[in-house]
Amino acid sequence: xxxxxxxxxxxxxxxxxxxxxxxxxxxxxxxxxxxxxxxxxxxxxxxxxxxxxxxxxxxxxxxxxxxxxxxxxxxxxxxxxxxxxxxxxxxxxxxxxxxxxxxxxxxxxxxxxxxxxxxxxxxxxxxxxxxxxxxxxxxxxxxxxxxxxxx
Amino acid sequence: xxxxxxxxxxxxxxxxxxxxxxxxxxxxxxxxxxxxxxxxxxxxxxxxxxxxxxxxxxxxxxxxxxxxxxxxxxxxxxxxxxxxxxxxxxxxxxxxxxxxxxxxxxxx
Numbered sequence: 001x002x003x004x005x006x007x008x009x010x011x012x013x014x015x016x017x018x019x020x021x022x023x024x025x026x027x028x029x030x031x032x033x034x035x036x037x038x039x040x041x042x043x044x045x046x047x048x049x050x051x052x053x054x055x056x057x058x059x060x061x062x063x064x065x066x067x068x069x070x071x072x073x074x075x076x077x078x079x080x081x082x083x084x085x086x087x088x089x090x091x092x093x094x095x096x097x098x099x100x101x102x103x104x105x106x107x108x109x110x111x112x113x114x115x116x117x118x119x120x121x122x123x124x125x126x127x128x129x130x131x132x133x134x135x136x137x138x139x140x141x142x143x144x145x146x147x148x149x150x151x
Numbered sequence: 152x153x154x155x156x157x158x159x160x161x162x163x164x165x166x167x168x169x170x171x172x173x174x175x176x177x178x179x180x181x182x183x184x185x186x187x188x189x190x191x192x193x194x195x196x197x198x199x200x201x202x203x204x205x206x207x208x209x210x211x212x213x214x215x216x217x218x219x220x221x222x223x224x225x226x227x228x229x230x231x232x233x234x235x236x237x238x239x240x241x242x243x244x245x246x247x248x249x250x251x252x253x254x255x256x257x258x259x
Contacts, residue, residue: 066221077231093219094185101228102213106206108170108231114214115221117183148221 035089035096039127039137042087042100048127048137053086055126055138061118064148070113073128073136077103083110085129092122117148155179155199157252159240164259165232173204173212176225177242177250183218199224201243206256207236234258 039048052074061067073083082105088098101112110128118124121144127137160174177199184196202214202224212228230238235258242250 070227090219095217095219097217098219099217100215102210102215104210104212106209106211106231106233107229109229111229112212112214113225113227115225117219117221 031092031096035091035125038089038096039087039125042085042127043129043135044133046133046135048135050137052136053126053128053138055124055140057124057140057142060143060145062145064118064120064144064146066115066148067118067142068113068115069124071101071111071126071128073110075110075130077105077108077110079105080131082107082131083128084131086110086112087127088116089125089127090116090118090122091125093117093119118142118144119147120144155242155244155248155250157240157242157250159252159254161238161254161256163255164257167234167258168231170229170231171256172227172229173238174225174227175202175240176223178223179244181218181220181222181224185218197245199242199244202226203241204228204230204238206230206238207234211238232256232258
């Protein structure tokens, strides 16, 4: 195979351009994949449905160090039918796992609130797992003005 | 690390079967492990990794906590009050320390 100097340059440049284009969306995709893997582990491989769970978070968080979030799941919270757990996931934090809340029928309602850190603007997800194994998810994008993971 | 002082807000009285709201907070830096000191060395993680609430020995609520929970971790949740008794809160630190707080609830 014989390439002229010019052809080699063109090829090399093309490859470089391709690599740049190909690489740029990677971190976001990788983060989303991590979050997805985490959710699948929590649900036991089931795809979560929408409904029953409501995630409340601000649309804009000025300070990513302390973002108030709350979750609420519709459930009678009886011994046979209650919400076992709710997992909070922040797709693009260095570690997407935020917290897992575990409820019991004694909780009376599946409602909880906390304050979390968000490194940057991203989707926050809440996934609920019921006693019968069904899973539900809600998702909320939070725009972050100042990220909250230090550096 | 500064002393971790829990603060809880629980109604002192409730009707039997009433669902009450409980708020808790504990002073803690929640060092995420992501930060670096002025020399560029990573600051090791030290967080509260578990929070539990039990009423008369039965579990009411539990949170498994990751570094993405803010400093001075705050939790708000609910409980159905079956009878008079004591609610006990426990926070577990990465360094093995356990902080706890109790409050009585009287059914009227």
